Amino acid sequence: MTRVILDANALISPFQFSINLDTEISRLFGSPEVYVPSSVIDELEGLERKDALKLANRYEIYSVENIRDEGVLEAAKELDGILMTNDSQLRERARSENIPVAYLRERSYYVVEGEI
Numbered sequence: 001m002t003r004v005i006l007d008a009n010a011l012i013s014p015f016q017f018s019i020n021l022d023t024e025i026s027r028l029f030g031s032p033e034v035y036v037p038s039s040v041i042d043e044l045e046g047l048e049r050k051d052a053l054k055l056a057n058r059y060e061i062y063s064v065e066n067i068r069d070e071g072v073l074e075a076a077k078e079l080d081g082i083l084m085t086n087d088s089q090l091r092e093r094a095r096s097e098n099i100p101v102a103y104l105r106e107r108s109y110y111v112v113e114g115e116i
Contacts, residue, residue: 002032003081004102006059007072008043010084011036011052017107021055024110025084028102035062035079039071073097082112 004025014021025034036056044053062079064071069090076083076099083094084102094101095113102112 002029003079004029004032004034005062005072005076005079005081005083006034006036006040006056007069007083007085007087007090008040008047008049008052009086010104011040011044011056012049013086013104014055015051017104019104019108019110028110028112029082032082034059035075035081036060037062037064037071037075039064039067039075043068069093073099084110 010021013019025032036059038061041056041061044056062075064074066074072083072090073093076094077097082100082102085091086104091101091103100112102110105111
């Protein structure tokens with residue numbers, strides 16, 4: 001089963017760029033298991049992004065010990081999942097750890113890099 005891990009900016013992107021995140025996830029991966037690390041929930045609460053928090057709560061919350069990006073990478077490694085993020089630094093870190101990444105192209109659709 002394919003597993004997708006969502007970062008905070010992936011959850012914010014639908015509200016910034018009018019993207020349907022569920023449609024993009026289905027287009028790329030079919031019907032995967034979708035997870036939001038607990039560190040992302042904490043980050044969205046700190047940013048007071050109620051819209052993104054509401055979206056995040058539609059998915060499975062995955063408890064991690066680390067905070068911020070470290071928590072996201074922790075979840076991606078433990079779940080052997082594909083990281084969905086638009087954060088270029090996080091993408092680079094994931095790439096260096098051989099974690100596949102889906103990211104936004106042209107502010108309108110997601111693409112995947114790395115081996116799935």
